[in-house]
Amino acid sequence: MASVSETGHAKNVANLQDLISFVTGYGTTYNPTKNALKLPQLTALYTASQASLADVVTKNTAYNNKVNERVVAFKDLKSLSTRLINALQTTDATSEKIADAKAFNKKMQGIRAKAVETPSDSNAPAPNTISTSQQSYDQQIQHLAGIISVLQSEPSYAPNENDLKIVTLTAKQTDLTAKNSAVAIAYANVSNSRIARDKTIYGEDTGLFDIATEVKKYIKSVFGATSPQFAQVKGIEFTKKRK
Structure with a gap:
């Protein structure tokens, strides 16, 4: 069971935007060697995450419409x-x-074509019924x-x-x-869309959750654990989706 709801997914994406805003403010001081942590890649990840959320909403609306049409029919x-x-x-x-x-x-x-028989003996096993x-x-x-x-x-x-x-x-x-x-x-369609969203946000090493966690670690390494810069980002929470 997931530890985050549909709202939780959106919160993770919104928090990435907040993290990117602070990273942008650090200017050239923010200069990780890992390509996935660089600002252009973070921006692209945010855009992809937004698109994945929107696609789930669109597909889910289409699903609900088809369900309603079936009910009427x-x-x-x-x-x-x-x-x-x-x-x-x-x-x-x-x-x-x-x-x-x-x-x-x-x-x-x-x-039912025939009523289910109730055993007279209360200790007898219930009859096998389909x-x-x-x-x-x-x-x-x-x-x-x-x-x-x-x-x-x-x-x-x-x-x-x-x-x-x-x-x-x-x-x-x-x-x-x-x-x-x-x-x-x-x-x-909506199930596949959710799978794609989860890969974008929670994919191992490449997903929003793992990347954002590494960004915070990098900021901590550059500015120090007691720095005002790390204080800005350490409270930005990203919730992991359980498998």
């Missing part, structure tokens, strides 16, 4: 599923076919596909309502699949 799916069963029941479909469709609808609604709620977005799409398959197999299923027609249902299934996939892609 799936909102009426359970009620639609029930309507389809009712529509099928008004056709010439056999009781067996209707039962098949109802089975998919029960899964869509999150209804959750049958099957309410993930992937599973809901599959339940809809199952209902559509049953409807397609029934010649007498020919509703006049557009939203109950097979062509409309097939299009809805395609749209739900696309929106569900879009969420997965957006999640991968």
Whole structure:
């Protein structure tokens, strides 16, 4: 678990800017041999760190938007599923076919086909059960596909309502699949963006945290531990992200 929040990442970047301001004020006296500690490289690191923070925000906003779009798209799916069963029941479909469709609808609604048995002996182990709620977005799409398959197999299923027609249902299934996939892609994007941010800020030897720590050590070595220059920077805190 990380020891810093999203706000903590931004604080590290802001503190680097403060450190750079003091380094700039030291003029030519600040002259490290290590290239990564030189002022132009520090400025470039600050710019890259800012960009990495901004990219995470952008990608996270895109992810949230895709999640919201999916919520809206799936909102009426359970009620639609029930309507389809009712529509099928008004056709010439056999009781067996209707039962098949109802089975998919029960899964869509999150209804258990059979109640979980409670052992009469309180000392007996609980029965091995597998959750049958099957309410993930992937599973809901599959339940809809199952209902559509049953409807397609029934010649007498020919509703006049557009939203109950097979062509409309097939299009809805395609749209739900696309929106569900879009969420997965957006999640991968924001996850990769966070990885890139962490590499920029916390990467070993090259990240903001390690570089800023070395800058403070260099200032201490140049001006001394009791110098006013080191007093300026020693209190600038950089928080390490735990692995």
